[in-house]
Each structure stands twice: as structure tokens, then as C-alpha cells.
Amino acid sequence: MDRTFILVPGPPVRASSWAPTATVLMARGHAVQVPDVLARTDTPPLWRDWSTHLLEQIVARGDVVLVGHSSATALVAELATRLPAAGLIFVDGDVPPAHGRAVALRPALREFVASLADETGRLPVWSGWHMGDPERARRVGIDQLAAVPDRLAEFEAGLPQLTLSWFDDAIDLAPWGDVPTAYIQTSPIYDHALADARSRGWPVARLEGTHLHPALEPEETAQAIVGIAACLR
Secondary structure (H helix, E strand, O other): OOEEEEEEOOOOOOHHHOHHHHHHHHHOOOEEEOOOHHHOOOOOOOHHHHHHHHHOOOOOOOEEEEEEEOOHHHHHHHHOOOOOOOEEEEEOOOOOOOOEEEOOOOHHHHHHHHOOOOOOOEOOOHHHHOOOOHHHHHHHOHHHHHOOHHHHHHHHOOOOOOEHHHHHOOEEEOOOOOOOEEEEEOOHHHHHHHHHHHHOOOOEEEOOOOOOHHHHOHHHHHHHHHHHHOOOO
């Protein structure tokens, strides 16, 4: 059966974070969908409702492989319990809990994000989370986008300004562990998640790059996705 890759971005970003990799995959003959919740609404839905909005845009054809980047790892785990999924691929994000409460940010990251909120609790757009710290900007890869203003503008177009309270919400995950799963690490930020994936016996791949590898190095990212998808059993 033909395979369809569903590339899901985390809510703080948009489909632009996946677009270069999607283009490469399609050029290689693969079926690809990149659902973009904020393309259909001006108001970001609650975290707990995000997957429902994703489902409205997904057409499940063939062997569906759900690929979640960053905070979207929890979203694709939830999607795998709501549609027929042949596999899951987590890309540079935390491994979601086996079931139960799943949040968008792990505690340490939420603490950092809280320091960025204004007096009303509103946050800068996601790229602005990292611009003030050169080391953070380097690890994330936003410094590379910022070096080319047109690319940064394209990436930032339509990014939401979420509130800190938005991240207090949680998904109640149903068990998803029976779905074949693999992990791709693209930045040292997620060394802990790669170790977790290895301990579970999942297929893993480690790419030497940044968190925004799907946007910055689409050829390598696409190759890793196709290669590791072939290992899902």
C-alpha cells in the first residue's frame, strides 16, 4: 500500500517549518500532507482541541505515517489513536507519556517561556523566544533564518502570539504504544529524548543540525524520514 506522510508542526509555528522538507518528499514521489490549523482560524484553538482541528484537514490515504516535530510529538501520538496510522515518527521533540496528561512544554521550557511574557501574559512569536540569546538561537537554528531576511519573513508569516496561560492546558492521551514508532534527533536540545527512544528499542536517527532542520536542511531531513519509515514494523 502507498505511504502518506502527515507532517505536523507544533502550534507555536506554522506549516512553513515543514514546507521545504515536504517539497523534497513530494519531488521524490511521496504523498505528503502538512495540515496547518491556523490557516483556517485567526484564533489559536486550545491545546486539547488542536488535534481535532488537524483531523479536519487530514485525508487518510494508504499507510499513514504521522510525523510530529517539536511539541507536535504529543499531537501525532493523539492522532494515532484517532485515525488508522501505520507509524509514528517523532522529530526533535519530547517523547509523549504513554497515556494521560500531555502538555505542550516540559517544565524547564515553560519556566523559560514564562520569563518572556509581557504584563498581560502574552508571548512574542516563537522566533522571538530565541533571538535574545545567541547560543539558543544557534541551537534552534533561528540565527540561520535571521541571516536571510526574506527567509525569516516567510517563516514568521502568521506565527501566533500565544499567551502563557495557553500552555497550562493538557491533552488526555489515550494509549498509543501499539503504533510502530521511530525517533529522529536533529539538535542536542533533545539528547534526553533520543536516549529515551533508544531505551524503548525504537529505530532512531541522529542528524547533526539544529531544531529547525526540517526547514534548513530539507534534503537530509526527508532522507531520514523515508529511511526510518522503512524500519517501522
